[in-house]
Amino acid sequence: MLETRRTKIVATLGPSSNSYETIRALTLSGANVFRMNFSHGTHGDHAKIHGIIRAVEQELGRPITIIADLQGPKLRVGTFEGGVAELIEGQSFAFTSAETQGTSSSVSLPHPEIFNSLQPGDYLLVDAGRIRLRTVSVTIDEIRTEVIAGGTIRDRKGVNLPDRALDIPALTTKDRVDLIFALDLGVDWVALSFVQKVADISSVRAIIGTSAKIVAKIEKPVALDSFPAILHATDAIMVARGDLGVECDWSDVPAVQRDIVAKCRAAGKPVNVATQMLESMISNPVPTRAEVPDVANAIFEGADAVMLSAESAAGKYPREAIEAMASIATSAERAPLYRQELKDGVLLDTAEDSTSIASAACLIANMRRAYCIVTYTESGATALRVAKSRPDVPVLAICPSRETARSLALVWGVTPTVSRNKAEFMLFREGEIPESLSKSGNIPRDKPIVVTSGSPLGVPGCTDSIKIACIDAVAPN
Structure with missing residues (x-):
């Protein structure tokens, strides 16, 4: 089914949420992404959780993203x-x-x-x-x-140490062991803690290769000095407000968050806002009235995702926290202010044909009040280009690999689905829905869809055409 909520929800897993029943319930309540925090738990714990997520994914038939969050270098005093x-x-x-x-x-x-x-x-x-x-x-x-x-x-x-960039390696010995283990499991994203400079990302990229994508966690003010280069080097950004709020003036955090989100949107890189979003729900079944606008503000800014930490990992009400965040996101996205905020953002502005097509597809979909934009994406790049313009309609991304589909579950407005048959996708251009994909989109017959494709199909960077199609029939397998 096409997901109507555009903003994705990241749930951290822990003692309160590591069972099959709970992970399944969190997924059905609105979680798109699960975070395994390697600051806690054993490799055996993480392997068990990873297996459960994949089993839930198989049962529900929808791609689920898994993030491995590395601990990073922790500086601590001794004992007293x-x-x-x-x-x-x-x-x-x-x-x-x-x-x-x-x-x-x-x-x-x-x-x-x-x-x-x-x-x-x-x-x-x-x-x-x-x-x-x-x-x-x-x-x-x-x-x-x-x-x-x-x-x-x-x-x-x-x-x-808010005033200094320490000359310490991006990965500790523990991080390297955890990273290799996470890659062997098959995670989709790796979150790198306490990023200070581009070299931190490069060192991790050398190990990961193309096995997973990288989320750079912005937790130190010194990272802000190198942010343009960090943003260029990474695949996504996490605004980790916990340590960031400690190391810089806490009163500056809202402005820093807004600036980071805007720059990520302009670059077409996914951005996740995290830490203490619904903190009170660790021990209470409903959020405070102050927490609700905090989550909504991140959504109004156009963040791809919002994240729960202890609320879902160790709190008493993990399912209620997911439901609350989903409810806030849905309500915020219905507000006229939301669409205005997104329109004020930066559109695609490069000279490449593929980016021009993506931008034009969004404009056409908005003008024609299409039901959705359908795109075939081998690497995920086309879906990212379309999502960058924050169209009024959902994006159905047809992916030939599960890995690409899983990575896109973190991206604003994108519903990824897996189909290895390119001929099935081409039926969309003829106004037909392949039977194997009909449930993925649930596309009605009374609205057009906008289809982007490339020549040849499936080659990254070759998206060069748009077609407006009206669904007339469901094609047989």
Whole structure:
């Protein structure tokens, strides 16, 4: 069936949602993409979840995207005597390279790259920014700081450095092991954490090849400085507002999010907005009134997808959270403001024939009030070009491979389906629906469809024609 909701929903899986029954229910409630978070769980856990998703996909007959989210380099303090220490505003506090038990005046920081990069005046943020310290002096053995915002600091809490791009590898040893395992499983996308520069993406691309696509997670302000190059190098972007909101001023996050989404749309790259979207639904069956417009704003901006994290992975109400997000998306997309916001976005603007055809197909579909746009896409590029213009109608993407169809389940407005018979697709141009695909589109007889194709069919970059077709009959197999 053609999906009428354009914005896709990503659900993180975890202890609350790792059974067949729950994953099936989440799919039927509106989840298009499932995220396996490799910061938690064992390889055995992820293999089990992957198998369940594929079994649900087989039962329901619809492509489902799987994202493997790598942990990335985590910076953490050492341990304290008694497990905790109290820091008071204005006091002096030291981070030392020595592996000693921490006190109220110092703690071990086992990351030499921080000592090599930090400069006086730089900030260190501990425990998601709850504790803020400003660097006074740095040696190879000690970082002396002043406590700007104090509180209780506990063992192994995370450290963020908003002012520095650290010279650390994009992939830790754990990440490399997890990546190879995820690729062997057969995931569709790999999310790369704490991206700072293009080289981070290149190093992962060298391992992945064409086995999966890459999502660059924007979590550090330094990534914003290199964002145009990062966007060009990656396949998709995730606005990971958790760490991003810690490392830059939290009041800047809405503007940063809007800017990133706009740039991704202009480039035709999928963009996913994530973190704390329905946070209260971890423990409550309905969202707060403040969370609803937060999700809606991401949809009004034209994001391809919105994501649930702990709400679906560890919360009490994973199905209700998916239903709430789907309801918000459906309501937002019906609003006149939504279409106006999308029309204000950037259309396709390159000189290539295939991109011109995609843009024209959207304009024709809008003018003729077509039921949908049908396109044959070998690699997914044609569907991405069409989705970039955010047409008023759904996009039915006929894909010769399951891998392409699965990757497109993350893309705005696209309903992917698998058909390896090119002749079936050509029936659309003659106003007929192949019987094997009739249920995929559920296309009525009283509306035209817009069909794009290429010569020769199935060759990437060769899309060169548009036809307006009226469905007259269902063709036999």
